[in-house]
Amino acid sequence: MSAHTLSRRKLLQQSLLLxxxxxxxxxxxxxxxxxxxxxxxxxxxxxNEAYWESVSTFYKKATGTVNLEHGYWGKMSLPVEQSYIDLTKMVNQQLSYYARKDWYADAKAAVKAVANSLAVSADEIALTRNATEAMHNLLFQYKGIKPGDSLLWADIDYPAFQRTMSALAEQRGATGIEIALPAQASKQQLIDLYKAKIRTTPNLKLMLLTHASNQHGLILPVAEIAAYAKQHGVDVICDCAQSWGLIDFTLPALNVDWAVFNLHKWIGSPVGVGALYMRKGTLDKVAPYPGESDPDNTLVHKRVHMATSNFAAFLTVPDAIRFHEQVGPAAKMARLKYLRERWVTPARTMAHIEVLGATDDASASGMGAFRLAGQTRREQVNQLQQRLESEFGVFTVGRHDLASGSCIRVTPQIFTTLQEIDKLVDALGKLA
Ligand SMILES: Cc1ncc(COP(=O)(O)O)c(C=O)c1O
Structure with missing residues (x-):
């Protein structure tokens, strides 16, 4: 991949470093x-296999076991990895001299790249170390919860966030409520279920919506649900940790006031980069980070205290986004969904397999899940994960937080080959 590194840039870098x-x-x-x-x-x-083959030359893949567990974090492409290495060296050479002089302007460039890509304004975005940090800041600094209020989340939400919502409700004397969604659902079903819950939950104040579930990759119709919540005076936080880059969208289309993101999943940045979005005019409901001040409620970055962080990871963000956009967000989403369809379609014809998640295209992403029919217990799914790995050479992960029971999550990447998916299909057939 030496072609990916322009010699002019190398020369500049070397002369600066030397x-x-x-x-x-x-x-x-x-x-x-x-x-x-x-x-x-x-x-x-x-x-278009030729295109995806050319894309995969920009990645260095591990050999051996087929990895279908790309939901944990994303792989940096080689150019992005190279940027990260160069930037790490630069920061390590320049140290505080760099951080005191240039870091602030460079960090602003990273914020701008995030904002441009999500089609919002840079003063609506703050960088964080991960989606969890952004979520914690929103939840714990949210000023609206009174004793007797209700907080709503779903079984498809990120498990740690469900627990945090529950702890928050307890702390504030509020009632925490979980909506249990069906194991398989379509867009309209999801809209109907959420609307009914919003209508019938007394004193509902704040709800969590997960754009792409980390359990089975289900896509929620966030815009429709958020619009209904707004009509009922309910504040919404949208968890886009898994969705940005897995599917193609911009923030205005989601119609939410607050959202949290990861760049280290599907945007392909180094690990350690997340983002917080707060729509202009909504900051008064969320206090600044304790000890920070924002009297006019206009400064999103005052909701976060970044402390000393991985400078190089943040500096790599513009290149990560540039690479993601060159591959093409819509093409990436379409390819990943195509790869899911390639195993889900035959799996649906197998009586011993239950496919979970989306039943329509609007609710589907490249991430999916299944289990052996009727085998919903954690131990059964963990055993299945082991079998897939040791007998068939396919690595996946068990997810255990759906109301309907445990499942195996399957997550290809854009460099996953058709042969690798077919290996899973072959294994599924033999699990009967
Ligand atoms: C839907 C969802 N939300 C939140 C997170 C938390 O991400 P992080 O650990 O990077 O904060 C994840 C991570 O897998 C996720 O899938």
Whole structure:
């Protein structure tokens, strides 16, 4: 992959590093050959093997066991990895001299890249170390909860966030309520279920919506549910930790006031980068981080205290987003959904397999889940995960927080091959 590193950039970098001259992240901006994308709509690119083969040359894949567990965190492409290495070296050489002088402007460039990609304004975004940090800040600094209020979440939400919501309700004398969604659902079913719950929950104040569930990849119709919640005076926090980059969307289309993101999953940044979105005009409901001050309620970054963080990881963000956008967010979503369909379609014909999650295209993502019919217990699913790995060479993960029971989550990446998916299908057939 030496072609991915332009010699001009290398020369600049080396001369800056050798001379000890101050180098900002911007000065080290990486360049790599453009991906040659056929001039086709995203849906037509989904099964264009030549394109995805060319994309996969930008990644160094492990050999051996087939990894279908890409929901934990994402792989950096080689150009992004190279940026991260260069930026790490730069920060480690320049130390505080860099951080005191150039870091602030470089961090602003990272915020701007995030905001541009999500189609919002830079003063609505703050960087965080992960989605959890952004979620904690929103939840614990939210001023609206009184004793007797209700807080709502669902079984498909990120388990740690469900527990945090529950703890928050207890702390504030509020009632925590969980909505149990069906194991399989369509967009309209989800809208109907949430609307009924919003209508019938007394004193509902705050709810969590997970755009893409980490259990089975189900996509929630966030815009429709959030609009209904707003009509009923309910505040919504949207967890986009798993959705950004897995599916193609911009924030205005989600119609939420507050959302949390990860860049270290599907955007392919180094580990340690998340983001917080707060729509302009909504900051008064969420206090600044304890000890910070924002009298006019206009400064999103005052909701977070970043402390000393991985500078290089944040500096790599513009390159990570640039690479993600070159691959094409819509094409990426279409390819990942195509890869899910490739195992889900045959799996649905197997009486011994239960496929979970989306029953329609609108609720589907590239992430999916299944279990052996009727085997919903944690131990049964953990055993199945072991079998898939040791007997069939396919690595997945058990997820255990759906109301309907445990399941195996299957998550391909854009460099996953058709043969790798077929290996899973073959294994599924033999599990009978
Ligand atoms: C839906 C969802 N929300 C939140 C998180 C938490 O992400 P992080 O650990 O990076 O904060 C995850 C991580 O897997 C997730 O899938």
């Amino acid at each position: 001379s000890g001259a101050l180098a900002s992240g911007r000065a080290l901006a990486n360049n790599w050959p453009a991906l040659s994308q056929p001039d086709l709509p995203a849906t037509a690119l989904a099964n």
